[in-house]
Every structure is written in structure tokens, then in C-alpha cells.
Amino acid sequence: MCVDKVRFNSLLAPAFCLAFCCLTPAPARAQWLDYPTRGIPRNPDGKANLSAPAPKLPDGKPDLSGLWLGDQWSPAGRRPNPPGNARPSPPEMFPWAQKVFEERRASQIKDDPEARCMPQGVPKASTLPYPFELINASGKLVMLYEMYSLRREIFTDGRELPKEFISPSWMGYSVGKWEGDEFVVTTAGINDQVWNVDLAGHPHSDVLRVTERFRRVDFGHMDIQVTIDDPKTYTKPWIMPVMRYTFLPDTDLLEFVCEKNIDPQHMVGK
Amino acid sequence: MRLPLAGLLLFSAFATAPAFAHHSFAAEFDAKKPVELKGTLVELEWVNPHAWIHMEVKDESGKVTRWDCELGSPNLLMRSGWRRDSLKKGDVIIVNGSAAKDGSNLANAKTVKLADGTRVFNAGSSGDAGTPGAPVQ
Numbered sequence: 001m002c003v004d005k006v007r008f009n010s011l012l013a014p015a016f017c018l019a020f021c022c023l024t025p026a027p028a029r030a031q032w033l034d035y036p037t038r039g040i041p042r043n044p045d046g047k048a049n050l051s052a053p054a055p056k057l058p059d060g061k062p063d064l065s066g067l068w069l070g071d072q073w074s075p076a077g078r079r080p081n082p083p084g085n086a087r088p089s090p091p092e093m094f095p096w097a098q099k100v101f102e103e104r105r106a107s108q109i110k111d112d113p114e115a116r117c118m119p120q121g122v123p124k125a126s127t128l129p130y131p132f133e134l135i136n137a138s139g140k141l142v143m144l145y146e147m148y149s150l151r152r153e154i155f156t157d158g159r160e161l162p163k164e165f166i167s168p169s170w171m172g173y174s175v176g177k178w179e180g181d182e183f184v185v186t187t188a189g190i191n192d193q194v195w196n197v198d199l200a201g202h203p204h205s206d207v208l209r210v211t212e213r214f215r216r217v218d219f220g221h222m223d224i225q226v227t228i229d230d231p232k233t234y235t236k237p238w239i240m241p242v243m244r245y246t247f248l249p250d251t252d253l254l255e256f257v258c259e260k261n262i263d264p265q266h267m268v269g270k
Numbered sequence: 271m272r273l274p275l276a277g278l279l280l281f282s283a284f285a286t287a288p289a290f291a292h293h294s295f296a297a298e299f300d301a302k303k304p305v306e307l308k309g310t311l312v313e314l315e316w317v318n319p320h321a322w323i324h325m326e327v328k329d330e331s332g333k334v335t336r337w338d339c340e341l342g343s344p345n346l347l348m349r350s351g352w353r354r355d356s357l358k359k360g361d362v363i364i365v366n367g368s369a370a371k372d373g374s375n376l377a378n379a380k381t382v383k384l385a386d387g388t389r390v391f392n393a394g395s396s397g398d399a400g401t402p403g404a405p406v407q
Contacts, residue, residue: 033348110297117319129346146345148319254345260317263340267297268371 032252037067040249041219048249050220057136061178062216064134064141067253068245073129079244082223091202091228091238100203104195107269112195115267117258119150119170121194122187122210123226123240130256131248141176141183146253154185165189168206183214197228198240205232220247295368299340299378303369307337307377308385311361316344316354323357323365323379339365339379341393350392357382367393 041052055063071078093101104112114120126132130147139157144150154174161175168191176185187210197204211227222245229237295301309327323339341347344354357363362385370376379393 108297115297130343251349254348256318256343256345258319261319262322262338263298263320266370266372266374266376269297 032254034250035252037249037251040247048220048247050218050247052219054216054218062181062183063136064183064214064216064222065136067131067133067248067251068222069131069248070127070129071244071246074246074248076246079221081242088239088241092235093202093233094235097203097205097233101201104201104203108267109196109201110264110267110269113193114195115261115264117148117261118193119148121170121190121197122152122172122174123212123224123243124194124196124198125150125171126212126224126243127199131251131253133253144253146256148258149256161186161188168192170194172210179213181215185212185214186210187212202228203233204228204230207232221245222247295378298370298372298376299368300371301368305365305367305369305377307339307365307367309337309363311357311359311363312336313359314354314357318343318345321347323363323382325363325365335375337365337375337377339367339377339382339393341379341382347391347393352391356389356391357384362386365393 037048041049043049057063109115114124119125120128125145125147128147130145132146133144135142135144139155141154141156143152143154145152150171152171152174154176156176159175161173165173165188168189170191170193172187172190174185174187176183178184188208190204190208190210192206194204196202197208197210208228208230211229213225213227214222215225216222224243224245226240226243227237228234228240307325307327309325312324312326313322315322315324321341321344323341325337325339326334327337328334342350344352364383364385365377365379366381367377367379370378381390382393383390
């Protein structure tokens, strides 16, 4: 390092190093954007083998870790729905919810706090055009979302969800457990600043309970089946169209701080 | 600064509206108002949640107006090949997109190309700009 070769005073040295770094040509590889993922199955051409078997954890359960991007946002496009999982019927809402739903649709959801850089909540955050990463940790599965740099901790240490939430949060409170090869996550305690559970604009109440069933189909593919259970809003629990994800190799999550959204001042709705 | 000859074309052609675009698009932009802007780049503003192209456009009478064109986020742009220095101040560019509903000089960009045809970018926006992050080829 330059500090070893030249004896600066301690204040000037960092400035000199900074200037030096700025003048040094950037490496050809873009920072973090295309760094090879280690330890993944690859085809002879070096590309990730997305159809290899799903990896296992030491306890034999599927290993969900990795970067995942919703199929509809990937160049390869969305895989067809699995058999028996055609698009479900629209959920039946109670009158207050139907009114809110229609009002928000009529204004193109322009006043959604999300448009002012607020978090999208669960499960909507998982439906957006950015990857998320799943990381195994002791007693929890950590879910990092690239969009707005959000995160969830899904506790697997056997705890139950609280009966009451003294501080409902944007991304809620989550616990997870295995049912066969499916990781079943239950989330509640989502605050009322999260307007919608999906991009279509379906509302929720304080008793919303979201169940996400994660299933890693093979190395490169994962499905999440979401059930919305909110007896103040919907006449019965309803199932969303299955959310399908593809493993995103050779890249990393990038920071995304929602710093300056000028859109709301121009949103006129209809 | 001398501005190159630039044209502003506003079409009222019929276009298919997206089934249900992301709210920030549908509440703000009109997919039925395609716009093509040719002008000079003032700044590529590299901010979240949307990067912006600020440009100056000269119409047939010689009047210069400032336009702001929304792109996707820097991350989506980077993943589709953009870099923050992909465009430089003074570059003559052509932006195709959708005009704002409120009538301001604002557009949601679908594609951006250098006027000399050397490079074309997918604007990567989360509106109806197609598949975010997908390179244009």
C-alpha cells in the first residue's frame, strides 16, 4: 500500500490513497455485479446447472439458500403453472374491503405509501422485479430483499407467533417449520401502512396471517405458494397464483436505498 | 452551449395499455401517449428508486424545453448493461416512452439510444417497459 512507501502524516495518507484509487483503472469485472458464485453445480460450458437436484442441509432438509428472482422478471420468462394450480378465482371481500379495493384501483393506487419509498410488506415484497437472498442461520432463515434493502428473519427455533403485536411492523413477524420438503412460514403483525398484499391492490386488516410454503423444486427453481387468511377482510382464506422463482447465479445483492422518489408529485391517478 | 437540431414528436397513436402496470407507472404515465424525444443530455441522475435522464429538447420553432425521463432503478439498469457513465453530458439521445398524465415535460422511458445509433438501452423501468433488466437485442 502507498502508506508503506511514503511517510505521510496520518491525515493526508487516506486522501492520497483515495486519489490514487480514483486514478487507477477500474477492474474489468463490475463490483459484485457478476462475481462467480462458488460451490454450485455447473454444466460443461460453465453455466449454472439449474436442473441439478436441490441441495440438502446436513439434517436432510432442502437447502433454500441462494439468490432468487421471480420468473416473470427474468429474461427466460415465467414457467407455466404447475398442474392443478391454474389462476384462482378473485377473493371474496367484505363490503368495507371491496370499497377500499375499488377506490384504490380507481386512483391507480397512487397514494400507496410504497410510492414514497416505504416497505412493501409481506408477501408483496416477494413479487417485485428484484432478487432476494435466503441465508441459513442458527435458529432462523434470513431473507434479504434487494428492493429497498429490506430484510426478514424467519425464526425456526420453535417459538410461536405472539398472540398480540405491541408494535406491528412493515415486514411483520415470521416463524417457519418444515412439513416434509416444504418450508412453511407464517407471518402476522403487519402494520396498516402496508396497503396491499399484492400488486393487484388487495387490502388487509390487523388480523392478516400470511402462509408461505417454500418448495425448492430442483437446484435452480423454487415455488412459493401463498395463502392469505384475514377474516376481517375476506370471507374465507384464499390462495394466490403460485409464485415461481429461478436461482440467480454469479451475482450478488446490490444496495438499494430509496432516496429520491419524485413520482408522487406527478401521480394523478386516472 | 449550442444545441443540435432536435425534434419533438408527440403521437396520439393507439397503444395497448398494460393489464395492470405497477402503480407508479399507471398513476403517473399514459401508455396511450407515446412520446419520442430527441435532444441533448443534461444529466443522467443515478438515484433510487428510478434513475432519470434530464435533457433539453428543441422544437421546430427553436424553442428549447427541459424534459425529465424516468428510467428503471440503477440496479436494474446495471444488470441490463448500463453504467452510471453510459451517457455523458452533451450526448445527443433519442428517448422513446410514455408521456406523463399531468401534462408536464415528464416521460417514462422505454428505450434510450444515442442519436448516432451506436448504443441502445432498455430503460428497465418498472412500468410497461417490458421485462425489467432484460437487454435489448
